[in-house]
Amino acid sequence: MKKSQLMVAALENGTVIDHIPSEKVFDVVNLLELQKMSTPVTVGANLESHKMGRKGIIKIADRYFTDEEVSKLSVIVPNIVLTTIHDYDVTEKRSILMPDEVRGIVKCPNPKCITNHEPMKTVFDVIDKNTGTLRCRYCNKEIAHNEIKLQ
Amino acid sequence: MALAGNSLISLEELTKEDILYLLAQAAKFEEEPNRRVLEGKVVATLFFEPSTRTRLSFETAANRLGARVIGFSDAATTSSSKGESLKDTIMMVSNYADVIVMRHYLEGAARYASEVSPVPIINAGDGANQHPSQTMLDLYSMQKTQGTLDGLNITLVGDLKYGRTVHSMLTAMRHFKSKFRFIAPRELEMPCEYKEYCRKYGIEFSESRDFDRNVINSSDIIYMTRVQRERFTDLMEYERVKDTYILRNDMLAEAKPNLKIMHPLPRVNEIALDVDDNPAAYYFKQAKNGLFVREALICNSLNIQI
Numbered sequence: 001m002k003k004s005q006l007m008v009a010a011l012e013n014g015t016v017i018d019h020i021p022s023e024k025v026f027d028v029v030n031l032l033e034l035q036k037m038s039t040p041v042t043v044g045a046n047l048e049s050h051k052m053g054r055k056g057i058i059k060i061a062d063r064y065f066t067d068e069e070v071s072k073l074s075v076i077v078p079n080i081v082l083t084t085i086h087d088y089d090v091t092e093k094r095s096i097l098m099p100d101e102v103r104g105i106v107k108c109p110n111p112k113c114i115t116n117h118e119p120m121k122t123v124f125d126v127i128d129k130n131t132g133t134l135r136c137r138y139c140n141k142e143i144a145h146n147e148i149k150l151q
Numbered sequence: 152m153a154l155a156g157n158s159l160i161s162l163e164e165l166t167k168e169d170i171l172y173l174l175a176q177a178a179k180f181e182e183e184p185n186r187r188v189l190e191g192k193v194v195a196t197l198f199f200e201p202s203t204r205t206r207l208s209f210e211t212a213a214n215r216l217g218a219r220v221i222g223f224s225d226a227a228t229t230s231s232s233k234g235e236s237l238k239d240t241i242m243m244v245s246n247y248a249d250v251i252v253m254r255h256y257l258e259g260a261a262r263y264a265s266e267v268s269p270v271p272i273i274n275a276g277d278g279a280n281q282h283p284s285q286t287m288l289d290l291y292s293m294q295k296t297q298g299t300l301d302g303l304n305i306t307l308v309g310d311l312k313y314g315r316t317v318h319s320m321l322t323a324m325r326h327f328k329s330k331f332r333f334i335a336p337r338e339l340e341m342p343c344e345y346k347e348y349c350r351k352y353g354i355e356f357s358e359s360r361d362f363d364r365n366v367i368n369s370s371d372i373i374y375m376t377r378v379q380r381e382r383f384t385d386l387m388e389y390e391r392v393k394d395t396y397i398l399r400n401d402m403l404a405e406a407k408p409n410l411k412i413m414h415p416l417p418r419v420n421e422i423a424l425d426v427d428d429n430p431a432a433y434y435f436k437q438a439k440n441g442l443f444v445r446e447a448l449i450c451n452s453l454n455i456q457i
Contacts, residue, residue, distance in 0.1 A: 112278050114259040118237055138259025139280055140161075142344055 014039070014061040016083040017073075022046050025056030027076050027150060031105070032069070039063055071099040075106060075148060078132050098129040106134065106143075107151045113139035122151065157452045158265035158272040161281045162319055167326035170290065176447035177291050177440070179457050184443065187217030188455050195248035196222035197240070198275070199231065200256040204416060204438070205275050205284070209252045212445035221248060238267045245270045250452045271452040279315050284448055285415055286319035288441040293372055295440065296411045296433060303329040304369055308362055308396050309376035309421055311335040311342075316415045317376060318345055325352035332366060333358045336395045338388060339378065362396045368405045373398070375414045375421050375434075393419070400425040413437050 020028055025045045028034075034041050042059040049055035064084060073080050074096045084092040104121035115122045115138055124134035124143075132145030162170070180186070194213035198206050206224055213220045221244075223229050231240055237255070241264045244251055251268060253261055254275040261274035261281070276282040294300050305324075307317045311333050321331070331349070333341045333356060340358065349356050359366065367373065375398055383389040397420060398412065411433040414422060418434070426432050450457065 110258060112256070112258050114237070114255075114257045114263045114277075117257055118263060120238075120263060136259065138262050139278075140258070 010088060011059050011061060011085045012088055014059060014063055014085055015065055016085060017058045017060075018055070018081060018083060019049070019052060020056035020058065020077055020080070021052070022054045022056045024077050025058065028056070028058060028073060030150075031072055031076065032065075034058070034060065037063065067094075067096070070096050072102065072105050074098045075102050075132070075134075076150065078145060098126045098132060101125055101137075102134060105150060107149045108136045108139060108141060109143055109147060109149065110136065110139045110141040113141065115139075157454065158261075158268075158274075159283055159448055159452065160262045160265055160272065160274045162283045162286055162323040165323070170287075170323060170326065173287060173444070173447050173451060174291050174294055176450065176457065177287070177443040178295075180443040180446040181440070184215050184446065186215070186446075186457060188450060188457065189213065189216040189218035189453070192216075192218040192249045192453065193247060194218045194220050194449060195244050195251045196220060196224075196275075197244060197251060197253040197255075198222065198224045199226040199229075199260070200254050200276070201225055202254050202276065205254060205441075208438070208441045209273075209275060209284070209445050209449075212442055212449055215442070216446055216449060218249075218449075222252075237264060241268045241272075250449060252449075273448055273452055276315070279313055282315050282319055284441070284445055285316050286323050287448065288437065288444040289316065289320055289374070289413065289415070290323055291440050291444050292411070292413060292433060292437040297371055297409060300324070300327040301329060303371040304332070305329055305372045305374065306332045306334060306366055306370040307341075307374045307376070308334045308398070310339045310378045311376070312339040313379060314376040314415075317341075317374065320374070321345055321349060321354060325354055329354075331356040332370075334360070334362045334366060334396065336360060336392045338392050362398075364402065364405065367402055367410075368407065370410055371407060373410065373412045375412065375418070377415075377417065377419055377421060397421055397423060398426055399423040400429055403429055403431055406431060 022045050040061040044057045046054050080096045082094045083090055102124040106122055106124055108115045108122055113136060123137040125137055127133050127135045133142060135142045196206055196209055210220050245268050250271045252273045252275050255277050258278035258280040261272055261277045265272040274281055274283055297303055311317050378393045380389055410431045412431050414434040416434055416438055
């Protein structure tokens with residue numbers, strides 16, 4: 001086996017999040033709070049990918065995620081695919097859809113928005129799930145997917 | 152009448168029936184403004200940003216309904232200047248008052264206040280976002296002078312970029328079938344998101360930079376707005392555009408007999424003084440209508456129907 005393959009070794013049981021844009025890998029780590037996990041977590045960034053050039057991949061041993069837990073990932077990575085592994089076999093591949101609302105994750109880009117001045121959570125309505133466009137529930141400012149910044 | 156939670160934050164939340172109900176209530180207050188239906192109630196007016204006109208109108212409405220009024224007209228004199236959060240201010244005032252009327256310089260402040268407040272909040276303007284009581288009085292004025300809100304040619308002139316009154320008006324007018332014309336300089340034209348909104352809700356509109364006789368002579372309503380100095384970060388830009396669209400009496404010679412000229416006030420020079428005596432001038436009566444509309448809004452927030 002080549003050394004480059006060893007870097008992302010096969011998983012016996014757990015979850016694989018593949019095809020993450022390299023620059024978003026650590027955003028995914030933070031959103032899922034993987035730094036607090038006690039089971040083995042493999043984080044790969046800047047790996048070669050035929051489709052994407054460079055990609056990120058995260059493997060989490062002995063942990064499975066509900067749709068709700070991972071729905072917030074779609075805010076930063078659209079069309080993300082989660083693969084569930086049992087006994088080295090892929091048992092499920094799931095595309096994660098945008099939720100209807102996004103709470104406490106995204107920062108409102110409007111400097112005059114109340115959410116940037118009060119100790120409160122932001123709330124955005126997802127107004128277009130295909131483009132990933134959000135609208136601040138407080139100041140009504142719309143933000144395109146590529147403008148999204150995490151709090 | 153079912154307005155959610157009885158707070159009034161944005162006209163987006165009101166159905167056509169809600170709007171028509173509130174306008175009908177306002178008409179009753181115009182017949183008789185002095186109705187002591189709020190005897191024993193306290194209305195708080197919290198103005199974190201100065202706005203003499205709106206505050207006096209709300210306070211007069213509360214007084215004519217028999218309520219007592221508490222509040223402030225400048226945040227510099229309150230604890231918010233010491234760093235108190237909006238939430239704490241609202242929680243404190245809600246101990247004293249039955250309804251809170253608030254104006255704030257931050258966008259979304261009224262919605263947040265309505266989420267934390269145990270008493271109803273009436274939004275009297277939140278930054279460049281919403282100003283529903285102004286829009287309700289604009290609708291009331293149009294309905295009263297034209298007899299309908301459908302089939303009108305409404306021309307909006309001036310600062311359509313920062314002017315929240317014109318944005319709010321579009322939101323409310325999505326229920327009605329009137330045509331809009333947006334007349335503004337390039338720097339102040341109607342933002343794309345509002346044009347998109349019009350398309351989404353089937354509001355017919357056209358755009359032009361020219362404020363000429365053709366436009367004036369085919370209008371039922373001309374809604375003039377002030378180019379507001381305080382909305383500009385670049386004062387050079389303000390100086391360049393402030394005098395672009397000025398309405399003078401001689402421009403109205405061939406206007407339709409039912410034309411009314413409206414303005415949210417205060418005006419600076421965008422309507423020449425010689426227009427004031429023209430029967431089409433409606434801006435001072437429009438401001439007076441604000442009293443009746445605000446009486447209706449305060450009563451509605453407290454579930455009082457007349």
